[in-house]
Amino acid sequence: MRQKLRVAAYAVCVRDGQILLARSPAADGTPEWVMPGGGMEHGEDPYDTVRREVEEETGYRIEVTGLLGVDSSHRVFREGIGRAVDHHAVRFVYEGRIIGGELRNEVGGSTDLAAWQDLDAVPGLVRVGMVDIALRLWRERPATGRLADLMEDAE
16 A cells, blocks of 8 residues: 655635635535645655745745644545555644735636635535634634544544
8 A cells, every 4th residue: 555645734814704725626526615725845844834825826925924723634445446555644734814916816726716705605615624623623722732532633
């Protein structure tokens, strides 16, 4: 079985009752909302990753104002008709504040739209689970930096 580790960093940027999200196509092509952020490059610090990724996907420059937590996900799945993949994702979730740039859509990347969404509207959006995890970390601010019930489910 092939093993795959993915380390990524995401930003929760909230202002005036809205959260900054990006849109990306799911495997079946359905557009779904995601947290701005993404995978670390080899040798890159997650702090630098989140700043780079948010700017790439939204046009905004951010100041990282805090580390909200770290989410870890481990699952085994098949890639197409291929063999099973033992996938482990480690995701740093930061809080960010917009300090410059202008909202724009990413061109030629993994997302196609960046937009502010009302926090109250998020439950009705087609979104990846990471949006809910990031929002819970932002709202709950657990001292351990992890959502205990999600970690218990993983154990």
